[in-house]
């Protein structure tokens with residue numbers, strides 16, 4: 577059966593977006609993996625499904641390239657807001673607000689969570705910092721911005737083999753739902769450089785929730801003051817947060833093309 581989709585990206589973190597409000601759609605892990613496959617499918621970091629919502633303009637669901645459905649995706653929120661004009665979006669990670677302005681699209685991501693069982697961790701531990709280390713990375717801060725993140729600050733980002741160490745941390749049993757791994761370098765009083773090993777997607781060009789988590793961890797530790805420019809391999813996002821408040825992320829959303837395909841091609 578034919579379906580329509582939109583291909584979009586946020587700083588190179590790319591998505592296939594399917595609007596199920598106008599066409600019946602059933603996604604499972606195998607179909608998500610097949611659509612995301614960059615050789616046999618359409619290719620994306622995440623597959624995004626838009627559904628009707630009883631409490632917001634729409635509901636956004638997210639599947640990583642490995643087929644796992646997850647709670648939140650910052651870059652996709654900007655893309656869906658740009659595509660649909662939605663100003664309130666329901667996700668499994670919470671209800672968010674979107675506004676479109678001169679500097680791009682701003683998403684209010686809600687408040688971060690720092691308790692061990694909100695990340696979640698497998699057992700009670702301090703989360704800021706987590707008393708654990710992996711291959712020379714230690715002192716990480718774990719937090720949830722709707723989805724789970726750990727954030728490490730290092731003196732030289734280029735010296736960290738994130739492609740090797742990322743999957744080890746992502747799949748450590750201390751993280752029962754796995755975790756997104758962020759490694760950042762402070763480059764100014766309100767500037768960070770960030771690379772992200774994403775849960776279920778690996779190294780991506782950008783991670784919106786990773787930028788949010790990293791900026792919050794840096795502000796909490798007094799490493800920077802907000803609003804923070806977080807420079808990812810695909811470009812910059814601006815993240816603003818003050819303790820006790822909600823996180824506001826501002827950045828671009830790019831529409832690449834609209835397409836059609838047959839679900840039968842993604843068995």
Ligand SMILES: N[C@H](CCC[C@H](N)C(=O)O)C(=O)O
Pocket residue numbers: 589621622638640646647648649650651652723724756774775776777780782783784785786
């Ligand atoms: N890999 C993430 C989902 C996508 C997040 C990222 N693409 C973003 O822009 O926030 C997770 O498993 O929680």
